Amino acid sequence: MLVKKTTITKPASRATALLATAGLLLSALLYSSCGHSNAEGNYQPPITTLPVFQVTASDAHTTEEYTASLEGTQNVEVRAQVDGYLSKIYVDEGAYVTKGQPLFKIDDRSYSEQYNNAGASLQAAKANVEKAHIEVERMAPLVAHNVISDVQLKTAQAVYDAAKAQLAQAQAAQGNAAINLGYTTVLAPASGFIGKIPYKTGSLVGRSEPQPLTMLSDVKSVYAYFSMSESAFLNFVSGQPGKTVQEKVKAMPPVELILADGSLYPEKGRVETVEGQFDKGTGSISFRAIFPNNEGILRSGNTGRVRITSQHTGTILLPEEATFELQDKIFVFAVGDSNKVSSKPIVVKGHSGNFYLVDQGVKPGDKIVFTGLDRLHDGAVIQPQPISLDSLLKTKPL
Template sequence: MRKGTPIYNKLNLAPALLAGLLMIILNSCASSSAGPAPMANQTPSLPVVQLKQIDAATSRDYNAAIEGKVNVEIRPQVEGILDKIFVDEGAAVKKGQPLFKVNDRVYQEALSNAQANLMAAQANLDKAKIEVDRLAPLVKNNVVGEVQLKTAQSAEAAAKATVAQAEAMVSNAKINLGYTYITAPVDGYIGRIPYKVGSLVGRMETQALTVISDVSEVYAYFSFSEKDFLQFKEAYPGTTIREKLSHLPKVSLVLADNSVYQQEGTVETVDGQFDKTMGAISLRATFPNPNGELRTGATGKVRIPTTVENAVVVPQNATYELQDKVFVFVVGDSNKVASKPLLINGKSGNYYLVSGGVKGGDKIVYSGFDRLQDGAIIAPENISLDSLLKENPMR
């Protein structure tokens, strides 16, 4: 039976080895899983700011199109070959300054012909007067009949009418000849000149010779939505729109590069009716432009300052966006956080001016909420809103 003993020992060794390996694996898993457990139970320390209600200055921007106060299309009054161009594109011109010259040979000849016709008509009138003067004493002395005198007088009247007609033709020819010199009707800047010397120009052409813009002042046209217009009427005193406009503060012009034009403007007019297709009404702000920096066709934004009363000031750093809404994490009882959407009335610098969602005295998480979820508990680290406003003031 000695030969059987080793086999029995080998058979009993396998369960012991398996049990040992199993204990090692369980101990290993227990030790690895026990490692991060204390971290999961840690409460994150996050900065928290307490909100305040204040009267805050803000502004609204409205897209605007800029035009000179006078934009004049320069068109020829007569047809002909363009002989001369006296100015260049972009040049500053004064009222009465020559701009273009149309070939005038045809109009010179027309004037000469009209003057010759006037001379012939004047000669016929003189002849008719002589005939009347000759017949008048003869009729008086009953030498000839009165009918002859009346006939001569009628001929004189017809000659006078012919002279008047000839004089009008001369005047018209002079006007047409004068139209061959095209001068500036206003002070301003020359726009694009699409025609060159030798081009045939005339009144029937669809394209103007050029456009002169008087930009000593510029108009910025912008629009209010129906809601904006109703708020405007409620916000400012007065019984008429003109009275309400007089209480609007000075406005600024934000240029295409986001710089602010150095001259302030005034909102002067409101359109008489809403655009049905756009649901908006147009307004016009006037800006002085002494150095000619602004030109017709430019774009920008009209910035209207306003004051929001009892607004809750919320730092933008403390907010996040989700599906076109802006949220904050409000710290509640037991330091438990909950996300709340904001009703924003405007912006001032790096702050939202809020009228709903939070109120003065509420505490919100200022930063570090990237992985924060509703119901999480935090360890708040209080920071002062006044210190934030001092470091980054509203504007």
Template sequence: MKPLDIKQYNSWVKLLTAISVATVLYSCANSSATPGMPQQPPPALPVVPVTTANATTFREYPASLEGKVNVEIRPQVEGYLEQIFVDEGAYVKIGQPLFKIDPRTYNESLNNAKSTLLAAQANVSKAQVEIDRLTPLVEHNVISDVQLKTAKAAYDANVAAVKQAEAAVANAQINVGYTLVKASANGYIGRIPSKKGALVGKDDVLTVLSDISEMYAYFSLSEPDFLSFKNQFAGNSIEEKVKHVPAVELALADNSIFGSKGRISTVEGQFDKTTGAISFRATFPNPGGILRTGNTGKVRIPQQFTDAMIVPIESTFEVQDKVFVFTVGDSNKVASKPITVTGKTTNYYFVKDGVKAGDKIVFAGAGNLQDGVAIVPQPISADSLLKAKPL
């Protein structure tokens, strides 16, 4: 069937407007009628059939975004900031130099440790000479073996001193290495609060390095939403159900949809006692680094419907948190029926029960009706309605 052109659509809208006006006039006439006066004819109201359709809707949950790696870059030695090699917002690769702390103090400590090591090694050599001198004397019973044992003990002590001095050298070398602060991951440099010449220590954060090649979107589901989630997807465990969730979308702060779809990757092990919600994490690829840590948005989880009954939202009315429609029965009399809604789009409800496919319902003017009132149906085909008001 060809789509409605604008002229046909405008005529259809005018028809509905005229029908609504007629309904109001009929209602007013009924309220002012007096006994004995001729009764007004039944109102003419648009009627549509309940039909089925395949569709995908989305449930949206507010989310906060973080890069997959957010590393606080801290100095591991204290000193004056001698050089800053990068600027805020720069992209760096792992191992790239970022900052340099004045190394002079640590170089001197290294030189001192090396001198101590040389002295310890000399003492080992001296102790070995003493052992070599005493060994033949003991073998020929010139002296007692006590002196040789004492010399060997001194040798062992000097060997231990060498090991200790080697450790001190290694530690001093590590500290010298720490004066050059390097990137521990690929990513973007954040704010740099300390400037050149500032005294920095282990408690200071030089910057934050963010790897945003992938973004983590953290969002929460209430307990009812979590139970609905468990019932919606196949699997014997939450891990299996997560694997069956289709790709999710990310709506940004301006309501635009991010170009890359993501996947739900993890679910927390317990509910937050304060909020009564459980946290989920979705992972999105981030080509070009468009998203940054601190962004907000909404994770959109798809809900797929196959041959689901659809009812126009404007055909419904609510009473005490229940949704109703007026069905048209025998003699064109209307009856209110509660329906169970399982999802919605901008224009339609997806209905589980309460009506069945093929049932005729009042499309507009339901707010002025009562059970048992007869109407003059003005049929509207399901195809025409879906073209004018798409899913």
């Protein structure tokens, strides 16, 4: 006989019913905060509110810094012009000297004797000339009266000419001896600071020595040598006024020098020259700027950075925070119709503080997402919160 069992469930209490209702409401709230489904049952993500600014064209300046090496306008190797022992050193390392000031003394005794010997030879040559001249004058009337033959007079004249030639040689020899004697006192070829002196009193010095007596640097003004890459040079050529490179160099604004400790040198300089060709090894081209050095702060061998400031009119500025990089390219999220965002690549031509100077990719009037880019993807819908680009320019340094 089949027996049917029936299970009877007791009605729930009032408290249990209230808890169940509260749980349903909480689930509904959580579901609505995360998204919702449309009429077709597809899930719709929530709309995020993000700050958006409108692109405008404005004026700005950019600064580029290049590593530089400093040299005096004159860096002269002071070398011995004659061989001998160094008998005196008149200056010390680091001293400032003026042009023509004695620096070193080489033992001059042998050169003094050479000069005296050349002087004696000169006197003998003069006497021979005088003697030969007297002989010619004595024979001239005798030949005229046919007392002696013309050949004797011509012979005397030849002796006289030879004596004059020997006199010229003696004069040259004495002049050369005087020059060598003068070289025993080494004079400063220019005004400037004395470098290292590797020799001491008693050292043998001469023209064949590989090391100079010292290096003399004229640092009333200093040269700063720096190099630009090929791309930076092309940007310089396209951004500066003028037809030729020389005209563009002259049109450059004053440049600044940042010293090795990071401080700014108080005097501004100017770019004077640019080399005629690129270095094949480094792919760069060298520039030379000059800076005044009235206080003597700068010395040859110093290093620093040359800072070049360029002015840009009517350029597009974008905050770096509004960009992201992907595969070596820089992108922004632009807001389009229905507040959908799409990524757009931009071409950057320079920096100005925390801003990019944009050459291509966006135009005035475009709307760009400022922050929250990590939460976005192409096609995402946002709720724009308009902000002013001018306010960003005021709060962030250019």
